[in-house]
Amino acid sequence: MARAGTAPSQDKAFLVLHRLRKAYDDTLAVDDLTLEIAKGELVAFLGPSGCGKTTSLRMLAGLTPASAGRIVVEGRDLTHVPPYQRDMGMVFQSYALFPHMNVARNVAFGLEMRKVPRGEIAQRVVEAIALVRLTGREQRRPSELSGGQQQRVALARALVIRPSILLFDEPLSNLDAKLRDEMRTEIREIQQRLGITSIFVTHDQVEALTMCDRIAVMHQGRLEQLGTPEDLYERPATAFVASFVGRTNRLKGIARGDTVETGGLSLRTCGTHQGDVVVMMRPHRIVLGEAGCVSADGRAVNRMTGCVIRTVYAGDVVQSDVRVADSIIAVEQSNRGSGELPAVGATVTLSFLARDTLVYPAAP
Amino acid sequence: MNDHAPSTGLKILAAAMFVFLLAPVLVVVPLSFSGDAFLSFPPSSWSTRWYGRILAEPKIVAAFWTSLTLAATTMVLCLAIGLPAAYAIVRLRIPGAAFLTSLFTAPLLLPSIVLALAILIVFARLGFIGSFRGVLAGHLVVTLPYAVRVLATSIAGLPIACEEAATTLGASPLAVFRRITLPLMLPGIAATAALCFLVSFDEVVLSLFLTGPRLSTLPVEMFHYVETRTDPLIAALSVILVVITLAIVLLVDRTAGLARTFAR
The missing domain is CATH 2.40.50.100 (RNA polymerase II/Efflux pump adaptor protein, barrel-sandwich hybrid domain)
Structure with a gap:
């Protein structure tokens, strides 16, 4: 059923959003969002607050049910699959670390839920923590870490399950400017090294322009333009994009x-x-x-x-x-x-x- | 708040309040070690015999076990009913949530004597008077408001993002509840359990109406005891109750943190 009426370039598209819509009582939070993302791409959802970018991301993760439309990953229709079976990693703005578990237990959580053998869990947790450069802090509680370190734990926790898609919900907006720059580079580097398809929600155009392969600019629930940073800046499709970017x-x-x-x-x-x-x-x-x-x-x-x-x-x-x-x-x-x-x-x-x-x- | 040391004036005021509140309780302690046959302060001689005499009062001992069982059962039922109720009210935002909250908390606002009378009239017909389930039902009416209130506050304070993060990591709703929600709610649950236990354990007004010759609770027996007897046994019993209460409060404090659980 995933195949009926999907866009032609499906063989190339890793993730397809088809006419995705979210309606609340009297407002359309997301209106007919259609886009395709290739494997390994980092795509930003950029727009002012209330543009529907976070709602779109949450629909992708399955945390918010879609009112209409389809979400297809690798030809598999995930629209009605519950979030815990979607195999997507998510990094939250508030980090959302489990306060009652230490760093290692936080990172191991997703693997435990997947019933991965204990020996393999231990090994993968060590690797993931090393990847985000937190080796030696495995036994710390989240409350004993700085904001940047907490965000790296959240990243490791989402990465360790080797998700099909990594979702970022404004992950850097609670960090100070200098740390934000560092994390930007670090996230991009890890994302490219692992070749993991990612979506990055942000209201910060610099973040979107400097980190992402392509940017989807959203405004009032609609997709204004999907293109490379250069497309957006040099050839903005609408007056909104022209004034929002740059x-x-x-x-x-x-x-x-x-x-x-x-x-x-x-x-x-x-x-x-x-x-x-x-x-x-x-x-x-x-x-x-x-x-x-x-x-x-x-x-x-x-x-x-x-x-x-x-x-x-x-x-x-x-x-x-x-x-x-x-x-x-x-x-x-x-x-x-x-x-x-x-x-x-x-x-x-x-x-x-x-x-x-x-x-x-x-x-x- | 912790940055400011309280001023001397405030310290003196706090100390005065403590003395005012605790002095009557503290008077009971020397009284309980009285060697006299009557309650009088200060005692003319000292003895621990009144503590031993408690065990010789079968009615008091029976009532103590009844109260303990009653409080424990009330506590368990309060959690079993209050937890789903609070979750439904706060999280699922079921239709009529506001009405349900009012319904659950209404018994707190009624004068307990009126409540007791109303329950007595209903229960008398059902033949519940003087039975365990009758007193239990009565106690639930007055303890559930506390349970729902404290648990609802506890659930409302939980970071939803943590549960969502667990979900995206592959945890089913049941696993999220068991691994994330429940551990994070532990302080709230401990507070609820302690509160419900203590409220039930020293409930007097309702119990006076609902107990009978077949079944009595400790506070009711104590009430009857001082009506007819004037020896210091009651003081010894009071000290034991204070110790039990203190032990429970300390237990909650050690496991969950008192300030965190009650002062929200």
Whole structure:
């Protein structure tokens, strides 16, 4: 029954979510989520809180029953399989370690449930604890470990059962920034070394961009775009993705062919459009100064002058807001240590390429 | 809270409160070692004979065993009924959970004399008066509210994520309950058991109405004893009861942590 009506590339797809839906009394938490994930991939579910990413993950794990749709892993329909028979490892935001068991017993739990012989359990527990670099702390209680160590125990506990899929529910959001960076690298490294298919739920775009093979951006229960980090950043499919991933300037206007009229400006854009649109451009793709950016075709460059109204020195970069006609455009320059900060009140020239603009139909 | 040492004023106040609360209990201890034939303080001579005399009172001894059996049975039944009830109310969020909570806790709010009278009228017809099951049923009415309350609090405080983690690791619902939920609930269960045992063990009002010549509980027998006799035997008995209560409280404290179990 798993095969009927599944997408064509099933032989390639390790995990298939088909029109997965979760309805609560009067709201749709997840609406028709369809995607395929290949074996060994690390895919992020990215979105703001309440977008349905955690609900989707919980449906995958079987902790939340799906209202409709199917979950298929390796051709096997798991939609109605109880969570304890799904063979998925999960790492929780709160770590969810068993407080009454020490590290070794926590890690051994899944193997004991699988009735693995005792000798093999001992050996696999030692390996898993070594993998997350906690050797020597086997007898500690979770309460005696730091947050990062607890999260590594949770990872070992989920890995030791050799699950078909590893699920991460915002695993790093309770850690401080430096530890978060370390754990990011460590999780990615272990995931790649073991070649384990993983889904990583996060609201942090940096986490998604730096760790994952592909990213599923979700918004209001819907999948906005599934693509590589580069796809998402360079070719966002929707205005939401463009504004959620990376910083953007956002101007409303009316398009006629390859030109958009917006707030007293006429902008050359990428491609041709008609009607009410939203134009976006990345602040750091805008060049400040007389020289401006050059293009083989002069028409493909937008050039304008404006007045600096605010400047922020942020270390690596300098961010400025420039008033151009009726609009305010944010500009970001990398700090090369040579130039002075654009002075507030100064008149400056901005330029950016037509191909660096993103144009979307305005929301009705 | 632990960072701040209490001020001297607070210490003195606490000490005064302790004396106020415990002084009557402490007076019983010297009284129990009285050599006099009547209760009088301070005693004119000392003796341990009243402790020995307890065993010579068959009614008291019989009532003691009845009370002990009754309290133990009440405790077991409270856990057997209270645990599923609390789980259903907190976790399964069954329809009418709020109503059930009120129903279970209502006996706490009624004056026990009114409750006792009502139970007496019903039980008299059923022929339950003076029988073990009658007194047991009565005790359950007053102990179950405590059981459901304490257990519900205990279940509500459990980290659901731990149970979910166990589930994803391959534990069936039964295995999750046995390996995760139950061990984590142990402090709550210990507290419930102790509370139900102690409430049943020194219940007087209901028992006065429900016991009869065939069956009596220790507090009822003690009540009757002081009505007719004035010797220090009752003080010796009181000291034994205080010791038993203290032992149970200490046991809970050692196994589960008193502050953790009661002060939630």
